[in-house]
Amino acid sequence: MSHEVESMMYVGATPWHGLGEFCGDEPLTSEEAIIKAGLDWEVSKVPLWACHESEEDMSPIHTHMAIRRDTDHEVLGVVGTRYQPVQNREAFQFMDALVEAGEMKYHTAGSLRNGQRIFLLGKIGSSEVVPNDKVDHFLFLYNTHDGSGALRCLFTQVRVVCANTARLALSAGKKEGVYLKHTANIKDRLEEARKILGIARNEFDAFDEFMKSMSSIGMNAEMVDTYLNSLIPDNEEAERNTRTENQRGELLNLFENGVGMDIKGVGGTMWGAYSATVEYVNFHRGTRSDNGQAQAKRFESSMFGSGNGMIQKSVEILSDMASA
Numbered sequence: 001m002s003h004e005v006e007s008m009m010y011v012g013a014t015p016w017h018g019l020g021e022f023c024g025d026e027p028l029t030s031e032e033a034i035i036k037a038g039l040d041w042e043v044s045k046v047p048l049w050a051c052h053e054s055e056e057d058m059s060p061i062h063t064h065m066a067i068r069r070d071t072d073h074e075v076l077g078v079v080g081t082r083y084q085p086v087q088n089r090e091a092f093q094f095m096d097a098l099v100e101a102g103e104m105k106y107h108t109a110g111s112l113r114n115g116q117r118i119f120l121l122g123k124i125g126s127s128e129v130v131p132n133d134k135v136d137h138f139l140f141l142y143n144t145h146d147g148s149g150a151l152r153c154l155f156t157q158v159r160v161v162c163a164n165t166a167r168l169a170l171s172a173g174k175k176e177g178v179y180l181k182h183t184a185n186i187k188d189r190l191e192e193a194r195k196i197l198g199i200a201r202n203e204f205d206a207f208d209e210f211m212k213s214m215s216s217i218g219m220n221a222e223m224v225d226t227y228l229n230s231l232i233p234d235n236e237e238a239e240r241n242t243r244t245e246n247q248r249g250e251l252l253n254l255f256e257n258g259v260g261m262d263i264k265g266v267g268g269t270m271w272g273a274y275s276a277t278v279e280y281v282n283f284h285r286g287t288r289s290d291n292g293q294a295q296a297k298r299f300e301s302s303m304f305g306s307g308n309g310m311i312q313k314s315v316e317i318l319s320d321m322a323s324a
Contacts, residue, residue, distance in 0.1 A: 005296045007038030008110030013163070019296060020110060027105045030092040037109035039088040039118055041071045043145050048078065067145050069115055076116050077146025086151050088118055091143045095122050098197060104139065112300060116146040119303070121156065124200065129211045130265030134160045137204045139196065140167070140303070153196050155203050156303075162259035164278040165302060166311045168203055210315070214270035217322055227273055228252060230317045231310070251280050270318045277314040281307040 008020030011028055023036045034040050046068045048061040067076045067085055098104035099122070108121040120141040128134050138156040142149075155168035219227070228248045234241045254261075254276035261267035266275060285307060287297035301307035 005299065006111040006114050008108065009033065009036035009038075010108045011106060019299070020108065027099070030089075030096045030099065030106065033106045033109050033120070034088060034092060037111070039109060039111060041069055041115075042087050043067050043069050043076065043085045045079070045083070045085065067147065069145075074114060076114070077144075077148070079147035083147060085145065086143055088143075091118065091141060091151055092120060095120060095139070095141060098122065098124070098139075103197060107138065113146075116144060116148075118143050118145070124197065125204070126160075127204070127208045127211075129208075129271060130215050130263060132161075133215075133260060133263050133266055135208075135211065136160055137200070139200055142303075155200050157204070157207065159260070159275060159278065161263070162275075162279060164259075164275065164282050166278045166281075167303060167308045168207055210319070211271055211274075213322065214274060214318060215265040217270045218268055219270060219273060223321065224252065224255065224273070227317060227321065231277065231314060250284055251276060254279050254284070270322060274314055274318060278311055281310055285310075 005019050009023050010020045011023050012025050021036060023032075028036065044067075045065045048064055048066050049058045050061055051058050063081065064078050065081055065083070066078055067083075068074065069076060095104065095106070099106065104122040104124045106120070107123050109119065111118050122139045122141070123136055124139055125137045126134055127137070136158045138158065140154045140156040141152075142154065143151045156165060157168060158165045228251060232244055232247050232251070234244055238244075255273055256267075258272075258276045258279050260275060261272055266272045281302050282298060285298060285301070287294045287301070298307060302311070
């Protein structure tokens with residue numbers, strides 16, 4: 001397993017990134033998911049000390065503490081004294097209520113960056129953009145143990161025909177999902193997070209409308225050229241834009257020959273342009289990685305980084321083009 005993905009499990013179809021331990025086709029409880037995903041550990045706040053001229057010459061740091069994993073004493077981050085860690089089992093509590101009510105099934109869970117980030121995907125439904133092109137809907141729970149962010153629950157969709165995964169993009173520029181700060185009242189605030197299911201369904205309904213409208217709008221050569229140049233603009237400081245041109249060429253090839261482009265309502269449409277972009281981010285976009293880590297890098301980028309930004313930019317460009 002690569003450095004980015006420390007541990008992972010999945011149920012049912014193999015995730016697009018091809019990582020993790022297959023745990024069968026039957027739904028799991030949160031406890032089973034936690035164990036299978038290698039998340040059955042806790043963290044603690046421990047004091048920090050400054051080492052001066054020697055290990056014997058040390059003084060305590062009163063403004064910050066370290067977050068340390070109890071099982072192997074791996075230090076995951078440095079945080080302020082008021083920071084209260086949310087344990088993995090606590091983070092899963094919100095999802096448990098939905099699973100018990102039959103409204104969600106656990107699908108994927110895992111740990112990134114040696115335990116600094118943990119995540120969980122739960123399936124809550126699906127829709128069909130055009131006949132034979134289905135999209136599954138997921139809640140994406142994300143927590144950090146390095147002090148870099150709050151517990152978050154976001155919305156994700158997966159295009160089944162090619163297992164392309166993307167963060168829901170219509171929320172660009174708005175406060176997405178639920179953010180819970182690491183403070184002492186986190187357990188009380190987890191109750192509030194249960195409202196996210198209703199929020200998610202509204203977001204997915206809106207995105208379904210977007211996808212279906214994009215499938216009815218064809219793109220001629222000029223529109224495709226405008227889209228590619230807007231999504232991947234030239235670097236004005238470079239003498240030659242060879243890399244940029246190569247990226248556009250690869251994306252154009254996916255628009256013409258990517259997975260599912262032979263489905264009526266996909267090839268040659270704005271929905272096809274969006275789908276090609278997500279496929280590019282998920283499978284083809286270049287990464288700075290060592291051997292065996294490219295897909296793990298793409299997974300993290302599509303969920304949290306520049307890959308997700310590219311997908312959201314695609315939605316903004318297509319929306320503007322459709323309304324012009």
